[in-house]
Amino acid sequence: MSESADNPLVEFRDVNFSHAAASAPIISHLTFAVQQGETLVMLGESGSGKTTALKLINRLLLPNSGQVLVENKPTAEWDPIRLRRRTGYVIQEGGLFPHFTVEKNVGLVPALERWGEDKIKNRVDELLSIVGLEPNEFAGRYPGELSGGQRQRVGVARALAAEPPLLLLDEPFGALDPLTRASLQKEFIDISKRLKKTAVFVTHDVREALLLGSRIGLMHKGELLLLETPENFLKSKNKQALAYKETLALAPFNPDPVEERA
Amino acid sequence: MSFWHFLQQNWPELLQHLREHLWLVFISTVISVAIGIPTGILLTRKKSLRSPVLGIANVMQTIPSLALFGFLIPLPFIGGIGARTAIVALVLYSLLPIIRNTVTGILGVDANVREAAVAMGMTGRQVLWQVELPLAMSVIITGVRVALVIAIGVTTIAAAVGAGGLGVFIFRGIRQFDNNLLLAGAVPAALLALIADFGLGRLEGRFSAVRRQTTATAARRKGFAVAAITAITVALVTGIYLGSRDSRSHTAQSQKAHVVVGSKDFTESALLGEIVAQMLEARGMTVERNFELGGNLPHDALLAGKIDLYPEYTGTAYTAILKHPPVTDPRTVYEQVKKEYDEKFNVAVSDPLGFDNTFAILVRGGEARRLQLKTISDAVPYARNWRAGFGQDFMSRADGYPGFVKAYGLKFAEQPREMDLALTYIALASDKVDLIAGNSTEGRIAALDLFQLEDDRHYFPPYEAVYLVRNDSWSRLPALSEVLGKLAHAIPTEEMRQLNYEVDANKRGQAEVVRDWLKRKGLL
Numbered sequence: 029m030s031e032s033a034d035n036p037l038v039e040f041r042d043v044n045f046s047h048a049a050a051s052a053p054i055i056s057h058l059t060f061a062v063q064q065g066e067t068l069v070m071l072g073e074s075g076s077g078k079t080t081a082l083k084l085i086n087r088l089l090l091p092n093s094g095q096v097l098v099e100n101k102p103t104a105e106w107d108p109i110r111l112r113r114r115t116g117y118v119i120q121e122g123g124l125f126p127h128f129t130v131e132k133n134v135g136l137v138p139a140l141e142r143w144g145e146d147k148i149k150n151r152v153d154e155l156l157s158i159v160g161l162e163p164n165e166f167a168g169r170y171p172g173e174l175s176g177g178q179r180q181r182v183g184v185a186r187a188l189a190a191e192p193p194l195l196l197l198d199e200p201f202g203a204l205d206p207l208t209r210a211s212l213q214k215e216f217i218d219i220s221k222r223l224k225k226t227a228v229f230v231t232h233d234v235r236e237a238l239l240l241g242s243r244i245g246l247m248h249k250g251e252l253l254l255l256e257t258p259e260n261f262l263k264s265k266n267k268q269a270l271a272y273k274e275t276l277a278l279a280p281f282n283p284d285p286v287e288e289r290a
Numbered sequence: 291m292s293f294w295h296f297l298q299q300n301w302p303e304l305l306q307h308l309r310e311h312l313w314l315v316f317i318s319t320v321i322s323v324a325i326g327i328p329t330g331i332l333l334t335r336k337k338s339l340r341s342p343v344l345g346i347a348n349v350m351q352t353i354p355s356l357a358l359f360g361f362l363i364p365l366p367f368i369g370g371i372g373a374r375t376a377i378v379a380l381v382l383y384s385l386l387p388i389i390r391n392t393v394t395g396i397l398g399v400d401a402n403v404r405e406a407a408v409a410m411g412m413t414g415r416q417v418l419w420q421v422e423l424p425l426a427m428s429v430i431i432t433g434v435r436v437a438l439v440i441a442i443g444v445t446t447i448a449a450a451v452g453a454g455g456l457g458v459f460i461f462r463g464i465r466q467f468d469n470n471l472l473l474a475g476a477v478p479a480a481l482l483a484l485i486a487d488f489g490l491g492r493l494e495g496r497f498s499a500v501r502r503q504t505t506a507t508a509a510r511r512k513g514f515a516v517a518a519i520t521a522i523t524v525a526l527v528t529g530i531y532l533g534s535r536d537s538r539s540h541t542a543q544s545q546k547a548h549v550v551v552g553s554k555d556f557t558e559s560a561l562l563g564e565i566v567a568q569m570l571e572a573r574g575m576t577v578e579r580n581f582e583l584g585g586n587l588p589h590d591a592l593l594a595g596k597i598d599l600y601p602e603y604t605g606t607a608y609t610a611i612l613k614h615p616p617v618t619d620p621r622t623v624y625e626q627v628k629k630e631y632d633e634k635f636n637v638a639v640s641d642p643l644g645f646d647n648t649f650a651i652l653v654r655g656g657e658a659r660r661l662q663l664k665t666i667s668d669a670v671p672y673a674r675n676w677r678a679g680f681g682q683d684f685m686s687r688a689d690g691y692p693g694f695v696k697a698y699g700l701k702f703a704e705q706p707r708e709m710d711l712a713l714t715y716i717a718l719a720s721d722k723v724d725l726i727a728g729n730s731t732e733g734r735i736a737a738l739d740l741f742q743l744e745d746d747r748h749y750f751p752p753y754e755a756v757y758l759v760r761n762d763s764w765s766r767l768p769a770l771s772e773v774l775g776k777l778a779h780a781i782p783t784e785e786m787r788q789l790n791y792e793v794d795a796n797k798r799g800q801a802e803v804v805r806d807w808l809k810r811k812g813l814l
Contacts, residue, residue, distance in 0.1 A: 086409055113411035123406030127424045137410055186410075196409075 035100075036061035037194055037226045038085055043094035045080060054080045056250045058094070067220055067227045069237040071272070072247030078230045081247070082196050085228060086115045098194070113137055116195040116225075120202050122183025124171040130156070130182050131167040137190040155185040158219060177208035184216070188223070195220075195227040201236070213239055234272040238262070246272075296470040308478055310454035314373060315441045315482075318380035322437055326385050327430065330392020331418065340393065347386040355379065355447045360587055363451065364594040372580070376445065376453035383444050384437035391433025395426025428498035435490035442483045446475065450555065451587065452580035461555060461582050464712045468797060548576035549767050552597035555582045556712060557793050557800070558647065558731055558786065562601035562755060564804040566773060572814045573769040585682075593635055598763040599770075603647055605753035607631065607639075609688045616689035620646075620752035631758065638764070640757040641778035645786045648753045649684065649694075650730040650742040652718060658741035665746035666698050669725070678702045679723035681711030689751050694727070697749040715740065731783060733791030755781070776813055 038061065045055040055077045062068045070078040083089045084096045087103045095102045098111060124133050132139075134155055135148040143151070153163040159181040171179055180200055187195055201209045213236060220227055231237055237244045238258045246253045246261070248268050254261070261269060297304065333340045353361075358379045362368065368378045399422050407421045423430075449457030459475030462468070549570055553563030560581045567577040580597050588600040589611060607627045608614050612634075617623055628639040651666050663669050684690040685708045694700070707723060714726040719738040728735065728742075735742060757774055764770065785807070792803045808814045 088405065088409060109411050109413055111411075112409055115409075115411075117406065117409035119402060119406060119409075121402065123402045123409075125403060125407070125421060125425075126400075140411060140416065 035064065036097075037064050037099060038062040038228065039095075039097040039100075040081070040084075041095045041097065043081075043084065043091045043096055045077075045084060045089060045091050054250050055084070055091075058250075058252055060245060060252055060255055062226060062228055064226055065224055066242040067229055067240055068243050068245060069229045069231060069241030070245045070247055071231060071234060071237040071241075073232055075249075076247040077250040078247045079198055082198055082228060082230050085194075085196055086112050086117060113141060113190060114192050114194065116187030116189075116192040118180075118183045118187045118195070118197040118200045120199050121176065122171070122179045122186070122200075124179055124182060124186070126171050128170075129167065130161075130169050130171070130174070133171065133182055134185045134189055136186060141190055151189060152185075155188055156182075158188070159185045160215060161185070175208075176204050177212060180204060180212060181215075184219070188219075188225075193226060195225050197227060197229045199231055200229075202231070202233075209236075216240060234275060293470055293473055297474065300474060304459075304474055304478070307454060307456050307458050307475070308482075310373075311442070311445055311456045311479070311482065314376055314380060314445045314448060314453060314455055315438065318377045318384060318441050318445075319434070319438050321377065322381045322384035322388055322441075323434060325381070326388030326433075326437075327392050329385075330389045330430075331396065333389065333393050334396045334422075344386075344390060344393070347389055350382045351386050355383070355444050356450060356584055358382065359447065359451045360585060360590065363587060363590045363596065372451065373448075373453045375451050376448035376455075380441045380444055380448070384441050387433040387436040387440070388430070389433075391429050391436075392426065395429030395433075396422045398429065399425045424497075428494045431490055431494040431497060435487060435494065438486045438490065439483045442479060442486060446479050449582060450584040452552075452583065458582070464710060548578055549599075549763070549770070550578045550580055550597045552583055552588045552591055552600035553579075553581040554588055554600070555584045556729075557733070557790050558729065559588075559601050560800055561786075561789050561793065561804060562643070562757075564800050565777070565808065566599070566601075566757060568801070568804055568808060569773045569776070569813060570767075570769060573773070575767065575769060592637065592758060592760060595760065595762075598767065599757050599759040601643075601755060602758045603753035603755055604639075604642070605648070605689065605751045606687075607758070609751065610683075613688070616693065616751040618748055618751055620754060623752055624754060624756075627756075632761070636761045638759045638761055640759065640774045642754040642756055643777055644755075644779040644781045645731060645783040646752055646754050647729050647731045647786070648745075648750045649690075649727045650732065650735065651745070652715075652726050652728045652735065652740045652742055653724065654718060654721075655739035655741045657724070658743075663741070663743060665744040666700075667746050669743055670698055670700055673700050673702055673725065675703050676724035677704055677722075678706035678725045679709055679714045679717045680706050680727050681714060682708055683711060684727045689749075690727075694749055697747050731786040731790055733787055733789070733794040735787075737791060737795035755786075780811065780813070 040058045040060050043055055043058040044053055046053040058077075058081060070081060072078045080089065084091055084103070085098065087106060087108045090104055095104070097103070098106065098115075103111065125136075128136070131149075131152050134152045138148045138151055152167065156163040156166060161178060161181055166174070166178070166182075171182070174182065183200065187197075201212050204212065217240060219225075229240055231240075238261070241258055243255055243257055244261045245255045246266070246268055253268055254264055254266050256264060262273060264270070329343065333343055350358075359375060362375045362378055368374065403421060403425070404417065407417045412420065445453075445455045446457035446460055448455050449461050456475040456479045459471045460479075461475075463471030463473075463475060551563045551567045551570075553559040563579065563581050567579055571577050580591065583591060583600075588597070588602070591597045592600060604620070604623045604627050605616070608623045609616050612627065612630050614626070624639075624642065631637045631639055651669075653663060653669065657663070661668075661672060663672075680691055685706070691706065702725075707717070709717065711728075714723070715728060715732065715734050715738055717723045718726045718740060728740070730742065734740070757777075759770065759774070789803055789807060792798045793800055
């Protein structure tokens with residue numbers, strides 16, 4: 029990673045954010061960088077500010093002070109439409125459009141970017157295969173006709189459609205049953221390795237963070253407490269990190285996949 | 291006459307009114323959709339506008355339709371008599387459900403879906419057209435559906451401002467106490483409402499079910515929806531075509547010099563309008579009839595220049611319009627009305643037509659014979675146990691109810707029912723009330739075996755029939771003064787009652803009755 033350390037894809041510089049109405053800041057003095065090709069997991073409880081941090085990256089929100097840079101350019105200076113079309117976004121349950129077929133959902137950003145019909149069709153088939161859905165079977169279905177896991181796969185395929193350099197994922201697997209979640213986590217590792225995507229992944233599940241993250245950023249009350257590799261996270265003496273580790277002790281965790289990756 | 295027989299006989303007229311009805315509903319709904327949906331969208335963007343705009347639209351709906359029509363008549367551009375006024379009123383009524391449902395539908399779109407759309411890099415316009423509107427569509431269509439059904443209903447009232455439609459039959463049916471006419475207006479209007487409701491319900495179902503259907507059922511549903519939309523479209527387009535053909539012929543007519551004759555919404559006034567209309571036609575003029583105008587509409591329309599003349603009663607003009615306290619001397623009333631109308635309104639008053647249509651206090655004939663009633667005073671002791679029913683006009687005017695009960699010291703068992711004048715006769719005949727204030731020239735007095743109690747204290751002022759004519763119409767209509775001259779003192783009370791009876795009891799057409807009478811009198 030050291031070769032790209034000078035050229036981070038996303039960088040937070042002393043970012044503060046609060047909603048006008050709320051008195052308490054949601055994000056305070058957030059400073060960190062996301063390197064090319066890594067999967068940075070933001071771990072934290074609800075209300076810790078991790079989702080807000082994610083939305084600051086694709087300019088769904090703008091910081092009150094400080095800067096969020098994407099490709100070295102502050103988000104405030106980005107054309108928000110361009111920025112968002114270059115950023116894949118996956119949310120819980122996929123946030124799929126219920127009135128679009130799977131094909132139309134996945135091909136949305138390419139269609140917005142005015143790719144040709146054939147090119148879109150090929151890309152959709154390719155992506156559905158990547159996320160493990162048989163195109164002929166699923167392309168014509170509506171989201172209402174899919175299982176939760178299938179919807180989530182479509183959500184990932186949609187985010188990847190226009191080959192964005194950056195993926196943002198907001199607890200994408202949170203609502204799935206444990207077995208489906210496990211298989212999707214595994215596939216996500218495969219996909220991000222294969223496609224060499226940079227990803228920022230928000231979760232409250234420490235196992236998921238250890239499994240998927242090349243680095244883990246621990247968020248608490250709007251602040252970033254530590255930003256470490258999974259190995260160092262497990263060695264950390266930080267109170268919050270220890271608390272998370274304790275939950276693992278209740279059911280021993282085997283960090284093999286992480287080591288395999290490292 | 292059976293309803294079927296009646297329909298067969300009146301088929302062309304029914305089709306014409308149906309066409310007018312469809313045309314009014316279609317145009318007003320298209321305009322309200324064109325205004326309402328963009329307004330609704332705007333309100334989802336500008337939260338501060340939401341409650342004031344919805345509030346105004348809400349208030350619009352609470353205004354009684356006849357009042358709204360009356361309010362619109364004197365207004366320039368949007369007002370007047372006929373289809374335009376009706377369409378303006380219909381649009382005002384239809385807006386609320388469309389605006390409200392557009393707002394509700396769009397705000398009801400899942401926040402996650404909207405956020406995903408923005409995060410995918412959709413522009414505001416793309417979010418609206420590709421996500422918000424499609425997902426809100428079923429709710430918006432519900433709004434259009436409600437608006438359409440409201441419009442179909444309110445359009446029946448549009449007949450009161452001369453816009454035509456199925457309401458013409460309903461108003462005439464009430465006036466002439468004729469169930470066939472009432473049904474001929476009400477049944478097609480109800481069917482229209484049901485068809486519209488069903489058709490749009492189908493369409494709505496197609497949009498709301500979109501999330502869960504398989505592709506096969508989607509295609510099938512699409513088939514149903516397409517069939518329903520096609521049927522509605524064909525019906526409406528036919529309406530438009532025929533409607534526009536109508537309006538073209540109207541335009542052609544208006545190029546010739548023509549006179550607009552108005553009348554109030556009861557048989558006698560319509561007959562008097564028809565009399566002058568036919569006489570003018572016989573003298574080569576084109577006549578536009580704006581009959582059956584309710585309440586104060588004829589007066590407003592005359593002052594606004596929407597009609598050239600209409601039949602009025604001196605007593606009504608004197609007390610209800612000029613707001614003088616009632617006077618019993620016919621000469622004084624006539625002269626005063628003539629003078630003040632000229633000064634205040636620039637309107638001329640014709641010579642009296644020869645009959646007096648005063649209030650007739652009526653009871654059932656059987657009751658009068660049993661109790662040997664001749665005069666109103668005779669009835670006072672019995673009235674304590676009676677229920678009375680009066681027209682809205684009688685209840686509110688200076689020479690009406692309050693003075694009447696005072697003059698005779700009358701008390702009734704309960705507060706009198708206030709109802710449509712035309713309905714009071716049947717209410718009396720069918721024992722729903724025991725005393726009413728009808729018109730002395732009413733044809734149904736004999737037909738329903740009602741008895742007129744004599745006004746032994748001379749409470750009621752004179753109501754001589756006259757025509758009121760705009761002074762600026764004379765120069766345009768040279769034949770008018772000759773016609774009105776011939777009609778001076780030409781209609782005795784008995785003849786007027788007979789004319790009313792022919793229409794109300796014998797169910798003959800107004801035009802035919804008037805033609806026969808004019809021939810017999812040699813007035814054509």
